[in-house]
Amino acid sequence: AQTVTQSQPEMSVQEAETVTLSCTYDTSESDYYLFWYKQPPSRQMILVIRQEAYKQQNATENRFSVNFQKAAKSFSLKISDSQLGDAAMYFCACNTPLVFGKGTRLSVIA
Amino acid sequence: DAGITQSPRHKVTETGTPVTLRCHQTENHRYMYWYRQDPGHGLRLIHYSYGVKDTDKGEVSDGYSVSRSKTEDFLLTLESATSSQTSVYFCAISEPGLAGVKVDTQYFGPGTRLTVL
Numbered sequence: 087a088q089t090v091t092q093s094q095p096e097m098s099v100q101e102a103e104t105v106t107l108s109c110t111y112d113t114s115e116s117d118y119y120l121f122w123y124k125q126p127p128s129r130q131m132i133l134v135i136r137q138e139a140y141k142q143q144n145a146t147e148n149r150f151s152v153n154f155q156k157a158a159k160s161f162s163l164k165i166s167d168s169q170l171g172d173a174a175m176y177f178c179a180c181n182t183p184l185v186f187g188k189g190t191r192l193s194v195i196a
Numbered sequence: 197d198a199g200i201t202q203s204p205r206h207k208v209t210e211t212g213t214p215v216t217l218r219c220h221q222t223e224n225h226r227y228m229y230w231y232r233q234d235p236g237h238g239l240r241l242i243h244y245s246y247g248v249k250d251t252d253k254g255e256v257s258d259g260y261s262v263s264r265s266k267t268e269d270f271l272l273t274l275e276s277a278t279s280s281q282t283s284v285y286f287c288a289i290s291e292p293g294l295a296g297v298k299v300d301t302q303y304f305g306p307g308t309r310l311t312v313l
Contacts, residue, residue: 131304181299186238
């Protein structure tokens with residue numbers, strides 16, 4: 087069975103600084119995708135970034151990037167130039183099927 | 197944003213009553229999913245569908261049934277609601293993946309908050 091672990095229940099960051107959220111996973115699949123989703127207070131689940139496990143290059147989306155270490159089964163999210171709107175719950179997930187971690191609550195301090 | 201709607205968005209019901217939640221998509225995606233979200237658990241898969249009339253169980257399927265008679269609609273039914281089914285329910289959709297991956301990115305609906313008294 088797949089498992090996803092987020093070891094940081096809560097994190098905080100100063101506005102304009104950089105923060106890294108940790109995620110480790112375990113899967114028996116040889117091909118899979120990894121995701122980070124953001125859930126603001128509105129409750130909507132928003133895709134932040136996606137990584138194909140067969141690609142060595144780390145995915146980036148504007149201020150969001152990942153550090154994907156396949157051998158270590160590690161998939162961390164880096165948020166650069168943090169903004170107040172980044173405050174949310176962040177979930178790491180691995181497919182297939184999609185298994186979620188328990189989330190990290192990120193606070194951004196003005 | 198993916199065209200996914202859920203109805204109702206909020207519902208309060210009593211223990212023992214049947215409840216049906218509806219998920220509707222306009223994206224013609226093949227796969228549809230129902231998750232529940234509870235504090236401290238993240239999202240957990242209840243049931244999913246890989247085509248019309250093709251469904252399968254997820255991690256927490258006890259007490260739930262689903263049906264998919266059309267590509268665009270996926271119904272979740274609680275035959276006899278219990279207080280332990282108080283939760284936020286999310287529908288999601290996806291297409292098949294590439295390069296040996298069964299499923300691609302899942303896109304989520306806005307969620308339904310269900311309270312069972």
